[in-house]
Amino acid sequence: MTENSAQAGTAGSADGDSAQGQDWSKGRPVHFEIQAADPQRAVEFYTSVFGWTTEDWSDFAGMPYFGVTTGTGPGIDGAILGRPGGENAEVGGPVMGATLTMGVADFDEVAEKITAAGGTVALPKYALPGMAWQGYFHDTENNVFGIHQPDPEAK
Template sequence: MDENTTEEASFGKGRPVHFEIHAADPNRAVEFYTTVFGWKIEDWSDFAGMPYFGLLTGEGMGINGAIIQRMGDNPAVGGAVAGAVITMGVESYDEIAEQILAAGGTEALPKQALPGMAWQGYFHDTENNIFGIHQPDPEAK
């Protein structure tokens, strides 16, 4: 690790280091994300004083996050995005899209080519949060 890749340097530059997915039904959201993406869960509810589940998204580069109890209603499907949209890198867009739909998610925007770069699309999870999936593919057109 060089002097520019220390943990302090990452925090000081404003690099994203954590995300939270708000859910009216945190257990349902945990089931969705563990089923579709294979993320590992740690129950941090006692520490947080509310339903709060740590998400371990994988090894190597990337960030981890959490599912937290939503303080209000789920957003309406088709409404404006209320917050950041997380996009997950995947090896097979079509395979993960099938898993999303089978786990109770719905398509928000269809699969589209980012020419010469990737396939991208957006879905709603079981809590109506929008998220994306991104499959690198230099042949995408």
């Protein structure tokens, strides 16, 4: 393992363990990237809705790229970056993104923050019976993301 991969947490030994004690053999999410036609607008959206903090890493990355810290404790951090192809990225192109779901304490409160910040509902709130409330939204860059409120009483 190289020094850089150990620092970035992106590689481990052949048995799946890294120097940091992480089991890399399970494919656990360790980083996310949110593509945006306007990265600064996306930074403003996610910081206002979820309180994430960002750091401009554009000079290091050689492109618009903002490191994202989502909080402390268990979870993952990531980045917001310029979408290859900008606003007119070709559907079916090489990188279109993935769906990220954020755990929240109060679904309705966060849903209100999302729409107030310029997001829209993609799939309204629904119950995962006995487990949680789930729903999906579009951010200001038209990316889809979910929010998930654990609730054993959901039905």
